[in-house]
Amino acid sequence: MRKYVFVAIALSLPSLAIADALTDAVKTRQEHMKTYGKNIGMLAKMAKGELDYDADAAQAAADTIVEYSTKDQSGYWLPGTSSEDMPGVSYALPALWTDGAKAGEIAKEFVANAAALQAVAGAGQGEMAKALGAAGKNCNDCHKSFQAKKD
Template identity: 35%
Template structure:
């Protein structure tokens, strides 16, 4: 009996640790996305000068990161528990969430294909990227605080 209890406890601990890794991995992706968007936003706000090479670098890094998002691998069933702001709505509407991720992939790919050549174009690109992020966050993220 002790062996069964130990085995079940070990399995539960391993499962919790696996979900913690998945959660940490997807949080790292989102933090990296925020970093790249932040570089662009600083230019839009006038906190940094427009720099076409920095725009291309930030858009490329953002797009590379976004294209790697695998909903099934990053949001497995049960990974809504723990230190996460992922909303349970993700698992209730996985197809809708996947559609939002796919839209984000399209938006970032389009931005890389035609990077902003000036500040006005960057403002438009950042607006589109921000709207895409915001739409997903409103529907599929639990607000902290």
């Protein structure tokens, strides 16, 4: 009997490792998105006048957005990590994997718009706000198309 228990445990270990890797990928991409949100949120408050415009802080936020937008994210978006595969853990809709071309196009535009934001973030509230709008539109487009509603 012990032999069967050990075999069952041994066979389940690879499955547990895969599940852990998928959960880690989701958590990593969620942290990545939170970094975007924190920095874009601060810039949005400056753009609306809810927070005093600070050229250095705006530039630092834009720099971080560009840094994150150009990171290799391929390990975050693994098949098997959609909201359907991991309900309550992942909020990425399965459409992200079935319509990857659209997601890729939005991401490509975001990288370009983040670079444009970076170029003007420290130059003044008006310039920053205008550039932020384009990057924010990319975020909105991606969330509308590929993010499930959170509970």
